[in-house]
Amino acid sequence: MNRKLLLFASTFPRWENDTEIPRFVFELGLELRRYFEVYALAPHTPGAALSENLEGLRVIRFPYFPEHQQSLAYGTGMRASLKSNPWAYAQIPSFLFCQWMALRRTVRKYRIDVVNSHWMIPQGFIASLLPAHLPCKQVLTIHAAGLFALRRLPLGKAMAQRIVRRSDLIYSVSSYNRQVLEQLVQEPVACRILPMGIDTYYYEEQKDPAAVRAELDLPSGKMILYIGKLNEKKGVTYLLRAFHAIARERADGYLVIVGSGLLEQTLKRETRQLGLESRVTFAGQQGKDAVRKYLQAADLVVVPSIIDASGETEGLPVVLLEALASGKPVVATRVAGAPDVIVEGYNGFLAEPQNPEDLAHKIKKGLNADTEFIADQARESVQKYDWAMIGKDYRDGIFALFE
Structure with missing residues (x-):
């Protein structure tokens, strides 16, 4: 028994x-x-x-x-x-x-x-x-x-x-x-x-990103994706500032934010203040199947976690593993569990927390990386999870x- x-x-x-x-x-x-x-x-x-x-x-x-x-x-x-x-x-x-x-x-x-x-x-x-x-x-x-x-x-x-x-x-x-x-x-x-x-098999299905974007009513171009709660320790405000720098250099890049939380209205207001309304989409809270579609559509996933004002941070965001299983390059910050999983230049990139300039630099590296190589290494590295x-x-x- x-x-x-x-x-x-x-x-x-x-x-x-x-x-x-x-x-x-x-x-x-x-x-x-x-x-x-x-x-x-x-x-x-x-x-x-x-x-x-x-x-x-x-x-x-x-x-x-x-x-x-x-x-x-x-x-x-x-x-x-x-x-x-x-x-x-x-x-x-x-x-x-x-x-x-x-x-x-x-x-x-x-x-x-x-x-x-x-x-x-x-x-x-x-x-x-x-x-x-x-x-x-x-x-x-x-x-x-x-x-x-x-x-x-x-x-x-x-x-x-x-x-x-x-x-x-x-x-x-x-x-x-x-x-x-x-x-x-x-x-x-x-x-x-x-x-x-995570169930790695669930995320292994590969689809044409352009077709999935059309299904989700998203534009073509380079899609940067964030998935998670919208609270302080997630560091999304630093992602917005990093993307502001990227948007000045790349006309084809856009950011999709999937999730909800206490800072949602604050982040939307910051998006307007940065003049990024046409380049940032707030997709709201999504179920598991929809999250998989957003991962299939993305070119790169960002996990910009920080240590918040009370000294708190995350453990290991599960979305980081989901992104790797989907074969997507990940840019994460050097806090909490991300350095346990991400190997610089192998399955993703690590940026300094609360540093929009370094985050933007690593996002640009991720967008220019060898997609096929990163995808293979990402999927291989996540199998043990x-x-x-x-x-x-x-x-x-x-x-x-x-x-």
Whole structure:
């Protein structure tokens, strides 16, 4: 009989075909079904079922406030929810208590063997409070947001030390995250570096970019693509400034921005101020199939991440892997997990963060690069991040805990 594994997360699809919520924890669960009986525990949200089966995963959602007032989780993330809605702060104590009770109840009811907590807080810390009479193994997956949130808390160091001590196995989505964690706890941490994966086969299909652009009602010319949330740490404002320099030199270049977020109106206003309205398209939030089409249409993908004013950055943007799997050259900044994946001139280019001049220089190099060579190397380099490979690593690591 397969062991029972619980995915413990604050971000999880709310219903079937949910296109607004990141799917990486869910997709990890789909891969882990090969080796485990997989459950998922996540916050409830208005309109979602309290319990359901999603593609073979048993999903349990815990309510933490009167249903139509629940506003802490989902949307653009907990931090953004707290910034935009002060009422959400009142929900934190209830959220943490209900999450802890739901975790205890779920582990006991379903006799869970392994809890895989995503984000150090709240999930990693809540899991560290499980009593000893519930002897499940604890696997921690470190994403950037929870780690940087811990760093801002007065008791963050002590909390991080407890989480690390109680974890039987730790994964970090980037080497940068491990470095930050070791600085926080002030000791070495045994940690596997493994990002969230992608289905590389899904992105391998090649189509004529001109035909896809016609389908998407995009112009001909050199298409530069950004995909992701529109918030500070994504660095899109620096991409706009870099593109402003490129647009002065190239009449055939244009920029497509796919995504939404708190800075959307600010970025649109900056686009107008730079006189780029005719050269920049804001395509809004798009589903998985549409994202693949935009990748097929693009000449180059830019991931301009930065370290924001609070000292926070990303782990490893999944879109970087999706772009490589699509055979597209990638220009990323030297922050977070990008240097773990991008090899300069081989499968992409690395620019200095918050430096529009260097970003523009690397974008121009990418547009002038040997497209066929880059495409081949990009696809080859991303194979180790296919979900099948990620799942096997989790399998091997977890199985070893029971030997």
